[in-house]
Amino acid sequence: MNPRIIVGVSGASGMLYARRLLDHLAGKAEVHIILTPVACEIARHEQVSFEDSDLIVHSPDNLASPVASGSFLHQGMVIAPCSMKTLSAVAHGFTPNLLTRAADVTLKERRPCILLLRENPLSRIHIENMLRAHDAGALIMTASPPFYHRPDDITGLVDAVIARILDHLNITHSIGGRWSGYP
DSSP states (O other): OOOEEEEEEOSSSOHHHHHHHHHHHTTTSEEEEEEOHHHHHHHHHTTOOOOOTTSEEEOTTOTTSGGGSTTSOOSEEEEEEEOHHHHHHHHHTOOSSHHHHHHHHHHHTTOOEEEEEOOSSOOHHHHHHHHHHHHTTOEEEESOOOOTTOOSSHHHHHHHHHHHHHHHTTOOOOOOOOOOOOO
């Protein structure tokens, strides 16, 4: 049986990270997705589509959704990209929508909750919120790809970050780019 993964997409630039994550989860996981209204606007602007027929879509306004409950069994949640607003909500247990409620439940149930932050530079408030979310059990990742695998294009850079996310979800993948030392 395929693992269940919740993917939250918040309103930050970097929709390609979410798209590539979904591409790599296809056929390997039952994916439940929550797209915020701002994420939908940014996706249109960045020309990224989330119209997959195999995704189980949850409205961000539906706090009665199964993913809002600790009894909904899953192997982890990823918020990619994760805006600083969403980071702040997760760090402070503020759950005005389904995306932040699902993250809150994921943390309280001690399941993997990966926040892929997409912001630069960072203020002290951002850094304190990252530490607070980390202390609550979230894994903080940044959308800063490595270059040692010598990617040919943007997709190669994005996939290097996605590979690390999949590693932390224990999802087998064949994305290249692992460090193997100097030649």
